[in-house]
Every structure is written in structure tokens, then in C-alpha cells.
Amino acid sequence: MNAIAIIGNVAAACTTIAFFPQVVKIARTKHVADLSWPMYLIFSFGVFCWFVYGVLIKSPPVIAANGITFILAVYILAMIARYR
Numbered sequence: 001m002n003a004i005a006i007i008g009n010v011a012a013a014c015t016t017i018a019f020f021p022q023v024v025k026i027a028r029t030k031h032v033a034d035l036s037w038p039m040y041l042i043f044s045f046g047v048f049c050w051f052v053y054g055v056l057i058k059s060p061p062v063i064a065a066n067g068i069t070f071i072l073a074v075y076i077l078a079m080i081a082r083y084r
Contacts, residue, residue: 005061012065019072032080040080044073 001009026032047070054062 008061012061016065016069016072019069019076023072023075026076026079026083030079030083032076032083035076035080037077037080037084040073040077044070044077047073 026035047066051063051066051070054060054066
């Protein structure tokens with residue numbers, strides 16, 4: 001694996017893992033009042049577009065990272081809708 005691929009994989013892992021603490025916190029506390037519905041909606045759409053882009057260019061790191069991040073962001077959106 002070359003340096004560019006390593007950087008891409010590390011970036012994909014970090015940006016995906018960054019959502020886990022928020023998901024865990026919401027699951028534990030059910031507190032979503034401080035979260036922005038429009039931000040997560042726009043973010044989810046953008047991540048979905050990155051996922052589709054990854055599929056089109058056949059890039060496993062882009063597909064995996066954005067697929068997982070999309071699921072986490074949609075979970076957060078669902079919890080915002082449920083607990084508000």
C-alpha cells in the first residue's frame with residue numbers, strides 16, 4: 001500500500017470513527033436538543049453523495065467510510081426525530 005492509500009484509509013477511518021461517540025451518547029442519554037436537524041440532514045445527503053461517488057469510481061475506502069458514516073448520521077437523524 002502506498003502513502004497516498006494509507007493517508008486515504010486513515011482519513012476514512014478517522015472521519016467515520018468520529019461519529020461513534022455522538023451515537024453512543026444519544027443512545028445512552030436520549031438527549032438530542034442541542035443537535036441541529038438541518039446540519040445532519042445536509043450532512044447525510046453529502047455523505048450519501050460521497051458513497052455514490054465511491055461506488056462509481058470503485059474506491060473501497062470511500063465506499064466503506066461513507067456507507068458507515070451515512071448509517072450513523074441517519075441513526076442520529078432518526079433519534080433527533082424520535083426524541084424531540
